[in-house]
Amino acid sequence: METLVVAVLLTFLVIIAIGIIVLRDLLGAVILLGVYSLVAAGAFVVMDAVDVAFTEAAVGAGISTILFLGALSFTSHKQKPRGHDSVFALVFVVITGSVLIYGTLDMPHYGNAESAAQTHPDLAVRFIEQSGSEVGPPNIVTSVLGSYRGYDTLGETLVVFAAGIAVLSILGLKRRRPEDDVLEDAPGDTAAGASDDAKDHN
Amino acid sequence: MKLYPRQRHRILQVVTKLLVPVMLMFGLYVQFHGDYGPGGGFQAGVIFGSAFILHGLVFGLQRTREVLPPRMLHIMMSLGVLLYAGTGAVTMLMGGNLLDYDVLAHDPLHGQHWGLFSIELGVGVTVSAVMISLFYNFASKR
Numbered sequence: 001m002e003t004l005v006v007a008v009l010l011t012f013l014v015i016i017a018i019g020i021i022v023l024r025d026l027l028g029a030v031i032l033l034g035v036y037s038l039v040a041a042g043a044f045v046v047m048d049a050v051d052v053a054f055t056e057a058a059v060g061a062g063i064s065t066i067l068f069l070g071a072l073s074f075t076s077h078k079q080k081p082r083g084h085d086s087v088f089a090l091v092f093v094v095i096t097g098s099v100l101i102y103g104t105l106d107m108p109h110y111g112n113a114e115s116a117a118q119t120h121p122d123l124a125v126r127f128i129e130q131s132g133s134e135v136g137p138p139n140i141v142t143s144v145l146g147s148y149r150g151y152d153t154l155g156e157t158l159v160v161f162a163a164g165i166a167v168l169s170i171l172g173l174k175r176r177r178p179e180d181d182v183l184e185d186a187p188g189d190t191a192a193g194a195s196d197d198a199k200d201h202n
Numbered sequence: 203m204k205l206y207p208r209q210r211h212r213i214l215q216v217v218t219k220l221l222v223p224v225m226l227m228f229g230l231y232v233q234f235h236g237d238y239g240p241g242g243g244f245q246a247g248v249i250f251g252s253a254f255i256l257h258g259l260v261f262g263l264q265r266t267r268e269v270l271p272p273r274m275l276h277i278m279m280s281l282g283v284l285l286y287a288g289t290g291a292v293t294m295l296m297g298g299n300l301l302d303y304d305v306l307a308h309d310p311l312h313g314q315h316w317g318l319f320s321i322e323l324g325v326g327v328t329v330s331a332v333m334i335s336l337f338y339n340f341a342s343k344r
Contacts, residue, residue, distance in 0.1 A: 050240035054232075058248040063333055066255055070340030136311045137237035137318065145242065146318040150301035154286055156244075157325050161283045164332035168276070171339040 002046060009043040027069075027077045034065035047110070051141045211260060218260040225253035233326045237315075243322035247329025254330075255337045263341055275335040282328025289320045 016036045023029045037060025044053035108115030118124045127140050127148065135143035145153050229250030236242035258266035290301045298305035303317025 051242070051245075054240050054245045055248075058245050058252070062252050063248055063255070063336075066252075066259070067336055067340055070337065073341075133311075135314045135318070137315075139237055139239060141240075142237050142242055142318065142322075146321055147301075147303060147314055150290075150303075150317075150321065153321065153325065154290065154301065157283055157286050157328055160332050161279060161328055164279050164328075164335055167336055167339055 005046050006043060009039055009046065012039050013043070024079045024081070025077060026072055026075075026079055029079075030065060030068040030072060033068065034061045037061040037064070051139075214260050218256055222253050222257055225256070226250060229253065229326075229330075233322065234319075236322055237318065243325030244329050246322075247326040247331075248333055250326065251330040251333035251337075254334050258337060258341065263338065267338070270334065272335060272338055275331045275338070278327050278331035279335065282324040282326070282331065285324035285327065286321045289317055289324070293317070 013036060016032055016039065020029050020032045020036065023032065037056055041053040041057040041061065044050070044056060108117075112118070116123075127144055131140050131143040131148075132138070135147045137143050229246050232241035232249055233243060233246030236246065254266055254270060257269075289303075293302050293305055294300055296305040301317070301321075303314045304310035306313035306316045
């Protein structure tokens with residue numbers, strides 16, 4: 001049953017991905033990207049990776065969709081039609097894809113109890129058996145992220161920080177135009193807003 | 203996309219007013235309940251940030267900017283990283299390895315609890331500040 005659900009969700013992912021490629025309307029493509037993340041989050045939940053699903057739903061379906069929409073507001077909603085499709089690109093993509101799929105053949109199957117990560121005494125075995133007495137939290141993911149692999153998470157936080165700094169230095173800081181600071185009236189907030197509202201109804 | 207709505211969208215505005223506090227509360231819940239259930243600093247930061255982003259989308263960026271000025275975000279961004287790295291520095295000063303929380307309290311488990319609490323808070327503060335400031339920068343130019 002679980003396999004069936006995962007199979008259906010993964011099929012959906014492929015269909016949505018093809019849809020994103022085919023769509024020329026960028027707004028639609030961005031919405032589909034959000035849907036893609038939501039379906040991926042569903043797949044993660046079925047596979048019991050709740051923390052990953054949480055992140056995928058919040059970041060992929062939430063924030064990144066909004067950021068894409070914000071980026072779209074700088075440009076047009078239509079993708080420029082391309083003159084020709086490059087054969088070279090197709091060959092390149094097919095070869096890269098095949099190599100990647102070939103790479104997955106060596107990986108252990110999903111849920112394989114014999115895989116190295118499951119049997120190595122310092123990995124899953126240690127985390128599951130010892131983390132309660134060594135770190136404490138019932139959520140082992142938190143123990144691994146924060147304590148056993150705290151240094152990695154520090155690097156991750158630094159990456160987020162660096163991304164913020166990079167965007168600020170490219171887009172932000174100095175370019176505040178005066179009209180950005182003008183408050184626009186919302187209905188019901190002020191007398192002026194209320195009278196504007198009345199005009200709208202007429 | 204129009205990021206500066208004027209007199210329309212009253213239903214959205216009312217719903218947003220109701221939703222934003224709930225979203226902030228849920229963000230805090232995910233932040234501080236990450237030890238016991240799914241979640242943690244990163245997810246909490248994103249949820250916390252998305253509450254402000256929703257506010258900005260519906261009420262216009264200027265109003266959100268008044269609540270949370272970009273300057274404050276710059277401080278929060280660095281403060282989170284500082285809190286995380288500072289926890290590491292404190293553990294080293296107290297005689298442990300970097301980010302070895304055992305030394306933070308007499309009981310190693312309590313030390314771990316304090317350590318996790320403070321680094322998750324650092325992650326949450328940085329992530330939410332970065333997300334909101336990304337939104338500010340992408341939305342402020344038409």
